[in-house]
Amino acid sequence: MSEQRKQPATTDGKLSSDEIYFTNVFNVHRAVLAGFARCSDLEELRVVRDGFFLAMASDLCPSEYGPVHRRIVQDPAVADAAGTSDSFATTVISARKSPVWTNLLDALQAKAREVGSDLDGIWLTLETGRIEWLAAVSGAHKIKSMLKSGLENQCGGGIPAEGDVSDAKMIWMYALSLSLPGLKEEREAWQKVVQMSDPNRPLVGYRAELWDCREDQWRPLDLGVQAAAERGGSSVAEAWDVALV
Known part of the structure; x- marks a missing residue:
């Protein structure tokens, strides 16, 4: 800014x-x-x-x-x-x-x-970043709700295991990327790694053992989503905790 x-x-x-x-x-x-x-x-x-x-x-x-x-x-x-x-x-x-x-x-x-x-250019950068991030958060809201509900059911209302939360966030971050046009290549690379059958529905045919954040192809997608959050004036952590940011 x-x-x-x-x-x-x-x-x-x-x-x-x-x-x-x-x-x-x-x-x-x-x-x-x-x-x-x-x-x-x-x-x-x-x-x-x-x-x-x-x-x-x-x-x-x-x-x-x-x-x-x-x-x-x-x-x-x-x-x-x-x-x-x-x-x-x-x-x-x-x-x-x-x-x-x-x-x-x-x-x-x-x-x-x-x-x-260039005041207009400065503003347009902020406005575009915010609108794109809001669209991504809105588009991934349904799957985030499903994932959070699954975590709550899995732990019986207690505190879910850190690993389970991390796995859920990976799926959600992929869902966020679906609304971020600049991450097309990174998204397609990850689809191949996890052998995704339906790119728009990451839970279809989901295989937990393939969703490994240590895979080289995950880092570019991860960083890309985080950068989009920052351009939108937010963060991935904040967006996970609230409905819209």
């Missing part, structure tokens, strides 16, 4: 004063951008995006930000939502309704271009 510049503004490779200021502003509002990791759909993601742009503009584009800010503070809906979980989204929605909202966005993008920063 680092602030990205296409090229330095000075010939000696040092950052210009404008670049330094832009980077500092970016870092100040990094926490807003990190909110992408809590989003559950595209609409929520776009709220975070626009909230980040609004925050950046408050420092970089004060002239364009002023009228938008005045509309926000005069909006009864914003006042009503103060102190609630809806406060951030309500503020962003109010800002979008300002007649000069697009002026603010244009001014911010102009500032970014001046220092070679």
